[in-house]
Amino acid sequence: MYGRKATELVKEFASSEPGQLSTFNNDVFAQVLEECNGHLLHLEPLMMNIQENENKLRDKRSEEEMGMSEDERGNSEAEKMLIQSAIKSDQFGALIHHLSLLRNKRCLMAYVYNRAEVIRNLGWMVDSVLPEEIEEKLSGTEKEYFKKHANTLQSYMAEVDLHLTVDMVPPKDPYIKVRVLDDIGEVVLSDQVANLARHAIMFLRRTDAEQYITQGQMEELTS
Amino acid sequence: MDSGGGEGYAVDDYESLMSTTDVELLKTAWRNEKAAPEILKFDSNLVQRSRQLIQFMEETVDEFNKNGVDPLTVSLYQMDLDRTMFLLRSYLRTRLQKIEKYVFHIRKTAELWNRLSLKEQQFAEGCAIDLKDHLEQSVLSKLPEQYQSHLRQSAASEDDDMVPEPQLDAYVVCRSKRYLGAFQLDDGGEEPVNIEADDLYALPYKSIKPLVESGQIDLV
Amino acid sequence: MACASEPHGSAFSAAELEFLAEDEMIEIVPNLSMKALNFISGDFGPFRPQIATQVPLWLAVALKKRGKCTIRAPEWMSVDKLAQVLEAERDSEKFQPLPFHYVEISRLLFDHARDDIPDIYMVRSLIEDIKDVRFHKIGTGLEIISKERTYALRLKNLSAMEANIVRPFVTSALETFYKLSSSEMIQESNHVPNRQPQATNRGPRRQLKDR
Incomplete structure (x- = not known):
C-alpha cells in the first residue's frame, strides 16, 4: 500500500x-x-x-x-x-x-x-x-x-555581544532562607564563612545551599 | 517608540506615553512578541536604550562593590539589573526562535523581512542556508529531479507550497488601551463589534494585527 | 523550556506570570534607614523606620526575607472583601473584578509574608474557593461577542492566570468553529495531521489536459 x-x-x-x-x-x-x-x-x-x-x-x-x-x-x-x-x-x-x-x-x-x-x-x-x-x-x-x-x-x-542561552527562566532572589537539619559545622561559602549548626536558620545564596538541600541536610523555608 | 499612525493623541495619552519607563516599554514589547504568532517589528531604539541603561547600572554596581557599599543595597540593585537583563534576553531570544521556525517564509516576505534588525537578517540568512543544506542532504538530493525543491512540492506546483507559515488566525488574548467602536473583525462584511478599553478579549490575531503594530492593543 | 510560543500552547509559563506579577506595587513598613533606590525599573524609597512606602512586590519580598520590613496585606486580601467576592462569584455567571495578578500576588505573600496577613488560613481558603469557582465558570462565563464568521470572546475580569489557561482551550475550540464555518474549508483537501504548522496542501496541481 x-x-x-x-x-x-x-x-x-x-x-x-x-x-x-x-x-x-x-x-x-x-x-x-x-x-x-x-x-x-x-x-x-x-x-x-x-x-x-x-x-x-x-x-x-x-x-x-x-x-x-x-x-x-x-x-x-x-x-x-x-x-x-x-x-x-x-x-x-x-x-x-x-x-x-x-x-x-x-x-x-x-x-x-x-x-x-x-x-x-x-x-x-x-x-x-x-x-x-x-x-x-x-x-x-x-x-x-x-x-x-x-x-x-x-x-x-x-x-x-550578548549571551542569549543563559537566563532562560525569570531571575529569582539569589538568596534563600534555610533551616539547617544536620550539624555540619563551619563552611566557607561563596560570600561568607558560616557555621552550619543544627536548627540554625540562615540566609544563604541559593547556589551555595542547593547541594545541602539535595542531600537532605538543609531545607528551604518559605516564610 | 514609533507610533506608526498619524492620529493625534489625547493629552493624557501623551502624558502617559511620556511617563512610561523604558523597562515598561520593554516589558510590553516582550509580551507582545511572546504572544504574537508572527514576528513583530524590531524596536531598535528601545533595545539600544535598554542596553545603555543596563550598562550604566552594571558600572554603578561595580562602583558600589569597589566603594564598599553595604551588601544589602548592592544585592537589591543587582536583582533589578537581573530582571531587566532577563527581559532583554528573552525578547531577543523569542524573536530568534520565530526566525528559526519560519525562516523560509520570512525571507520571501518583504513585510516580515523588514521587521528584522540587520543582525537578525544575517542570522536568518545563516539559518536558511543551514536548513536548506540539511534538507537537501537528508532528503531532497535523493528524490527525483522534479521533486527536489525545498520550497515547492514539485516542479508542477504553481507556488511555494512547502513553506511553513505562522497561523495568523490563531487566537490571542488581548487588551485595548482605548475604546474601539464599530470594530470590523474581518473584511467578510460581518457585523462590527465594540471593544471596551482595558477589558480582555480573545480574538484572531489577524483581526487586530495593525492595532498591535501601532501599539493600541497589547497582547497578554 | 526554550520553546517558542506555539499557537496552541500557553504563551507564558507560571514562572513568567509570577515575574510579571512581581512588578505590582505593594505597601511595606521598613524597620531600617536606607537611601533611595534608583533602579532601572524606577525610583523607590528613601526608607525610614516605621514610615510606610510603596515598592514593587519583588523588592518587598526581598526586604521581608532579610528581615528589613513588614508587608501590609493589600486591601482586597481581607476576609470580608474576599467573602463578598466569593459569594458574588457563586451567584453570578460573570466574573468579579479582582486584581489581574491575584493568584501570583497571594501565592508570593503566603510563601514569604505569612505573619503579615491577618487570618491567613481563612484568606487562603477563600482564595482557593474563588479560584475554583472561577475556573469552573470558564466554559460558560465568557461572553461571545461575535459568532458570524469570526468568533470573538470578551474575557471581562479574567485574571492573568485564568487568561493563560483559557488561551489554548479557547484557541482550539474557536479555531474549530472558525474553520468549520469558513468557506475555504471546502477547497482544502489533505491536511497533513501534524503538530507543527505546515503549508496547507492545496491538493493536486496537475491539470488533466484534453487535446
Missing part, C-alpha cells in the same frame, strides 16, 4: 515525547526513498507513453485536415478515441504515482523538519556540545546541522 511506510515515520515523530528524539530511523527512511524511486520508474514510461500518444493524436489531426473520405474519417475518429482513452488512463496512473511521490516527500520533509526543530531547541540549552545519549540518536546529517546551527547562533550572539 503506497504511503504506509511514510506514515510510520510521521507517527514515530508524533508519538515521541515533546522535546525528545527517537533514534533516526534510517531503515524506514531508506524504504520510503526507495518507494519514491519506484514511483519514478513507473512515472517515466507513463509520461513517455502519454507524449507518444499525444504525438499520434496530433499527426492524425493533421492527416484529417489534408482531406479524407467518409470512411477514412470514421476510422480516424475511432482510432483517435482509442488513443485519447489510452492517454487518460496513463494520466490517471501517472497522477497516482505523482501524488504518492508528493505524499512521501511531504512525510520525509516533515520528519526531518520536525526533528530539526527539536535539535535547534537543544542548541539553546546545551550551548555547542551535545550529550552522548542524544548524539547517538541523530543521523550524520543531523549532527552536522546541529553544529552549523550552533555556529550561526554563536555568530549572532557575538555580533550583538
Whole structure:
C-alpha cells in the first residue's frame, strides 16, 4: 500500500515525547526513498507513453485536415478515441504515482523538519556540545546541522555581544532562607564563612545551599 | 517608540506615553512578541536604550562593590539589573526562535523581512542556508529531479507550497488601551463589534494585527 | 523550556506570570534607614523606620526575607472583601473584578509574608474557593461577542492566570468553529495531521489536459 511506510515515520515523530528524539530511523527512511524511486520508474514510461500518444493524436489531426473520405474519417475518429482513452488512463496512473511521490516527500520533509526543530531547541540549552545519549540518536546529517546551527547562533550572539542561552527562566532572589537539619559545622561559602549548626536558620545564596538541600541536610523555608 | 499612525493623541495619552519607563516599554514589547504568532517589528531604539541603561547600572554596581557599599543595597540593585537583563534576553531570544521556525517564509516576505534588525537578517540568512543544506542532504538530493525543491512540492506546483507559515488566525488574548467602536473583525462584511478599553478579549490575531503594530492593543 | 510560543500552547509559563506579577506595587513598613533606590525599573524609597512606602512586590519580598520590613496585606486580601467576592462569584455567571495578578500576588505573600496577613488560613481558603469557582465558570462565563464568521470572546475580569489557561482551550475550540464555518474549508483537501504548522496542501496541481 503506497504511503504506509511514510506514515510510520510521521507517527514515530508524533508519538515521541515533546522535546525528545527517537533514534533516526534510517531503515524506514531508506524504504520510503526507495518507494519514491519506484514511483519514478513507473512515472517515466507513463509520461513517455502519454507524449507518444499525444504525438499520434496530433499527426492524425493533421492527416484529417489534408482531406479524407467518409470512411477514412470514421476510422480516424475511432482510432483517435482509442488513443485519447489510452492517454487518460496513463494520466490517471501517472497522477497516482505523482501524488504518492508528493505524499512521501511531504512525510520525509516533515520528519526531518520536525526533528530539526527539536535539535535547534537543544542548541539553546546545551550551548555547542551535545550529550552522548542524544548524539547517538541523530543521523550524520543531523549532527552536522546541529553544529552549523550552533555556529550561526554563536555568530549572532557575538555580533550583538550578548549571551542569549543563559537566563532562560525569570531571575529569582539569589538568596534563600534555610533551616539547617544536620550539624555540619563551619563552611566557607561563596560570600561568607558560616557555621552550619543544627536548627540554625540562615540566609544563604541559593547556589551555595542547593547541594545541602539535595542531600537532605538543609531545607528551604518559605516564610 | 514609533507610533506608526498619524492620529493625534489625547493629552493624557501623551502624558502617559511620556511617563512610561523604558523597562515598561520593554516589558510590553516582550509580551507582545511572546504572544504574537508572527514576528513583530524590531524596536531598535528601545533595545539600544535598554542596553545603555543596563550598562550604566552594571558600572554603578561595580562602583558600589569597589566603594564598599553595604551588601544589602548592592544585592537589591543587582536583582533589578537581573530582571531587566532577563527581559532583554528573552525578547531577543523569542524573536530568534520565530526566525528559526519560519525562516523560509520570512525571507520571501518583504513585510516580515523588514521587521528584522540587520543582525537578525544575517542570522536568518545563516539559518536558511543551514536548513536548506540539511534538507537537501537528508532528503531532497535523493528524490527525483522534479521533486527536489525545498520550497515547492514539485516542479508542477504553481507556488511555494512547502513553506511553513505562522497561523495568523490563531487566537490571542488581548487588551485595548482605548475604546474601539464599530470594530470590523474581518473584511467578510460581518457585523462590527465594540471593544471596551482595558477589558480582555480573545480574538484572531489577524483581526487586530495593525492595532498591535501601532501599539493600541497589547497582547497578554 | 526554550520553546517558542506555539499557537496552541500557553504563551507564558507560571514562572513568567509570577515575574510579571512581581512588578505590582505593594505597601511595606521598613524597620531600617536606607537611601533611595534608583533602579532601572524606577525610583523607590528613601526608607525610614516605621514610615510606610510603596515598592514593587519583588523588592518587598526581598526586604521581608532579610528581615528589613513588614508587608501590609493589600486591601482586597481581607476576609470580608474576599467573602463578598466569593459569594458574588457563586451567584453570578460573570466574573468579579479582582486584581489581574491575584493568584501570583497571594501565592508570593503566603510563601514569604505569612505573619503579615491577618487570618491567613481563612484568606487562603477563600482564595482557593474563588479560584475554583472561577475556573469552573470558564466554559460558560465568557461572553461571545461575535459568532458570524469570526468568533470573538470578551474575557471581562479574567485574571492573568485564568487568561493563560483559557488561551489554548479557547484557541482550539474557536479555531474549530472558525474553520468549520469558513468557506475555504471546502477547497482544502489533505491536511497533513501534524503538530507543527505546515503549508496547507492545496491538493493536486496537475491539470488533466484534453487535446
